[in-house]
Structure formats: C-alpha cells, structure tokens
Amino acid sequence: MSTDLQWLLLRKYNSFVVKKVSEGPIFSTEPGNLRNLHSHKYSGLANTKTIDIKDSPSGIQVTIKKSKASPQQVRTARTTFTIRNRSGGRRALGVVAGLAKKGYRPDLRAAALGRTSALIATQKEKKPSPPRKARGKKATA
Template sequence: MSSALVWQIVRAHNSFLKTGLHGHKFSAEPGNLYNKHSYKDSGLANANSVDVTLENDTLKVSTGRTKTANQPKKSKLVQVIKKNARRALSGIGKHVGSVRPDLKQGAQARAAALAKSLRVKKATK
C-alpha cells in the first residue's frame, strides 16, 4: 500500500491521536518527532520515518527502509549510540540528514533533550 493511502485510512481514527485545547491535534505515535498530526510527520504512514528513543542510558535511532516496507521485521534500521552527547548529536544529524533532511533538526532536538535528561546533576554544597 502507498503511504498516502495508509494516511487516508488512519488519519481520522488511530489510538495515537490526541486532541489538545482549542481543537489542536497531536500524535503520540512512534516515529513522529514533532508530535504533530500530519502526513509529513507521521511514523505510521511514512516508510521513511525516524525515531529517537532512550533505552538503558543509550540513544537509539530507528529509521525506516523503503525497500523492505512490506516486511515489518526488516523495515526498521536501529542504531545504538553510546557516544557523548556532542558526538551523538553530530552522528544523528549526519544519519538522519541522509535519510530525511527535513527531520534532521527535530531529531537533533529530541536527542539533545534525551541526552540532557541522562545528565547527573552535581551536588551543591
């Protein structure tokens, strides 16, 4: 199925759809970096989706593959990044920039926020 057809089917009714104040629609689906309910940002409809998550103190970057979109197990490429935050952001920018340049800034922002949450606060005297 094409991405456009999948979006037409799931855009009105899916479990990830959240409605905010004043009718704004948000999405909590995996692969949606900006949490906007739109075709461009959708992780369900686009085969080339990008997701940045945190697992066991490491950053994981998942990208979709268009060649294997019909094979769910092979359709995601997962990279685990154990570098320091600055190098991780650089690597994520290069990787996501080659897959989806329009999502590069969002992926780096999400990774920076996750890396900041890992940082241990120094004790004050």
C-alpha cells in the same frame, strides 16, 4: 498503497491521537513521530521513511525504517543502532545529523536533533542545589 492514501485513512481514526484541548494542537504518541504532532510530515505510520529516536538503558536508540521493505517484513525492515551513554553530545548529534546529510529524510533534521538533544539533557546528572544563604538578622548572628 501510497503514503497519501495511508494518511487519509489514518488521519481521523487513529489510536495514537491525543486530543487534550479542543482548539489546541493535536498530538500523537505513535512510534517514529519525532515532534509528537499529528501531521503527515511527522507521522511514523504513514511515511515510508521514518526515524524513531528513543531512550533505552544502554543509551539513545535510533531506528530507521527501510523504504523498500515489504509490508510482511517487520523486524528486517528496520535498522537499529544505539548511541552509548556518556559518549558525548557532539557524537550523538553528529550521528543523527549524518542521517539527514546522507539524504534520509533531510526535512526531519531539526526535529531529530531536537529529540536527541532533549534525551541527552535528561541523561545528565543534575547538580545539587546550593545551600540557601541566611538573610537579615540570621546573617548577622
């Protein structure tokens, strides 16, 4: 079945669709959707090649769907690799950018880099807020 036909079938009747605002953008929670937008380009269900980037306890997990796998293959149709925590942002972004450089969905390069950098930012420890400085009469006392 072609990806266009799959999208036509999934477009209106999909359990992953999130319609919060009637006139706003339509979001999607499906796996493999890097921008969480309900569109054919970013759909993880309707495309043969998908990139799924998510957070795991051991690091950032990148899953790639093989394009020529049969529908009966579920586990063997995906390749998963993990970028360890504390391995550095440049390494993580280099791994994700390398996928696009090798020709695997180069149109999703910006979305994949954005998702990866957002996950790296959430893994960093937050700095404690500095103590408040006394102002006015309290500062002179």
